[in-house]
Amino acid sequence: MADGNNNSPHGAVFDLLSELISRRSLTPDDAGCCDLLESRLAPLGFRFERIDAEGVTNLWATLGSGAPLMILAGHTDVVPTGPLEKWLSDPFTPTVRDGVLYGRGAADMKSGIAAMICAVERVLATGPLRGTLAFLITSDEEGMARHGTRHVVEVLRARGVKPDYAIVGEASSNETLGDRIVVGRRGSLGCNLRVLGKQGHVAYPHKGDNPVHRLMPALAEMVATQWDAGNAHFPPTSFQISNFHSGTGANNVIPGEADVVFNFRYCTESTAESLKARVHAILDRHCPRYEADWWHTGEPFLTEQGELIRAAVASIQDLTGSAPEFFTGGGTSDARFIAPWGAQTVELGPINDSIHKLNEHVKIEDLERLSRLYEGILRRLLG
Numbered sequence: 606m607a608d609g610n611n612n613s614p615h616g617a618v619f620d621l622l623s624e625l626i627s628r629r630s631l632t633p634d635d636a637g638c639c640d641l642l643e644s645r646l647a648p649l650g651f652r653f654e655r656i657d658a659e660g661v662t663n664l665w666a667t668l669g670s671g672a673p674l675m676i677l678a679g680h681t682d683v684v685p686t687g688p689l690e691k692w693l694s695d696p697f698t699p700t701v702r703d704g705v706l707y708g709r710g711a712a713d714m715k716s717g718i719a720a721m722i723c724a725v726e727r728v729l730a731t732g733p734l735r736g737t738l739a740f741l742i743t744s745d746e747e748g749m750a751r752h753g754t755r756h757v758v759e760v761l762r763a764r765g766v767k768p769d770y771a772i773v774g775e776a777s778s779n780e781t782l783g784d785r786i787v788v789g790r791r792g793s794l795g796c797n798l799r800v801l802g803k804q805g806h807v808a809y810p811h812k813g814d815n816p817v818h819r820l821m822p823a824l825a826e827m828v829a830t831q832w833d834a835g836n837a838h839f840p841p842t843s844f845q846i847s848n849f850h851s852g853t854g855a856n857n858v859i860p861g862e863a864d865v866v867f868n869f870r871y872c873t874e875s876t877a878e879s880l881k882a883r884v885h886a887i888l889d890r891h892c893p894r895y896e897a898d899w900w901h902t903g904e905p906f907l908t909e910q911g912e913l914i915r916a917a918v919a920s921i922q923d924l925t926g927s928a929p930e931f932f933t934g935g936g937t938s939d940a941r942f943i944a945p946w947g948a949q950t951v952e953l954g955p956i957n958d959s960i961h962k963l964n965e966h967v968k969i970e971d972l973e974r975l976s977r978l979y980e981g982i983l984r985r986l987l988g
């Protein structure tokens with residue numbers, strides 16, 4: 606149903622969002638959300654493919670063909686509620702109080718999805734679009750995020766699908782709708798490191814080999830290293846040790862091994878490979894035997910300029926009268942998988958102050974306005 610035909614007091618986005626909130630889609634359970642989205646997109650002519658994996662629901666819906674390919678991306682899963690008695694109303698019963706809609710997923714990010722769907726309905730009501738318009742919806746963003754967007758991107762990439770633009774409907778706004786868009790994120794690289802020594806009696810140190818003594822100068826060097834200086838969009842790459850374990854518990858035993866977990870949040874001035882190489886160079890100097898098990902959970906990305914940014918800024922200026930702040934901080938999102946695929950990527954969505962919290966909410970007046978923002982971008986790029 607197009608917005609103009611909607612007779613509900615709070616509008617079409619509110620109605621769809623309420624239906625989505627009612628589905629208890631605790632990560633990674635989609636709880637029927639994608640079925641609902643398909644029922645809205647089918648009358649518009651979208652084609653559907655489920656790229657499900659390991660119990661995760663992934664929907665790839667496309668309309669049209671050829672370039673440009675615009676992806677509207679989002680997740681249907683939500684984080685756990687926390688103690689129910691601390692909610693003012695049931696988290697899965699959409700509830701209005703003082704112009705605000707309460708419910709788990711209201712801001713993160715069922716409102717983004719609902720606003721996107723209604724924007725597409727409105728745009729298509731006035732005529733066809735050029736290129737391809739796609740929805741990439743997953744139920745595994747809040748959990749491990751292994752079988753969700755990352756998996757879909759792998760499958761589509763192998764087929765030669767090449768996106769031009771992606772809007773991720775995550776809650777990007779800070780104090781007012783559209784005051785901030787996310788144009789980049791730092792990368793995340795971690796390591797489980799085990800330094801091997803030789804267990805022995807503390808009274809006979811020449812018969813043992815203390816891995817803590819070998820590890821300490823290596824870690825001191827890593828902590829003191831400036832990995833890069835950052836740039837105009839990102840702070841310098843940060844290194845943090847999160848865990849350090851060694852010792853048998855006895856006070857007279859040289860331990861046989863020492864375990865450390867550390868993490869980099871890195872900017873576009875470094876790469877995962879460059880950081881790994883520098884860590885190994887330090888370790889090689891201090892520790893003859895070690896095992897490094899690396900995990901790389903996200904590349905950094907930055908969409909500094911281009912048509913998508915221009916279209917987003919122009920749409921926001923039309924609606925709010927001011928240009929948004931460009932932001933690269935905060936936690937990760939599925940943009941980390943989509944941007945390296947080659948798409949200009951922004952995150953644009955509602956105010957984020959209640960996400961993952963008790964009594965998550967969104968201002969009702971922002972719902973139709975958010976939908977207008979997406980509509981403005983779609984008309985500028987595909988109209």
Ligand SMILES: [Zn+2]
Pocket residue numbers: 680713714746775776
């Ligand atoms: Zn989210």
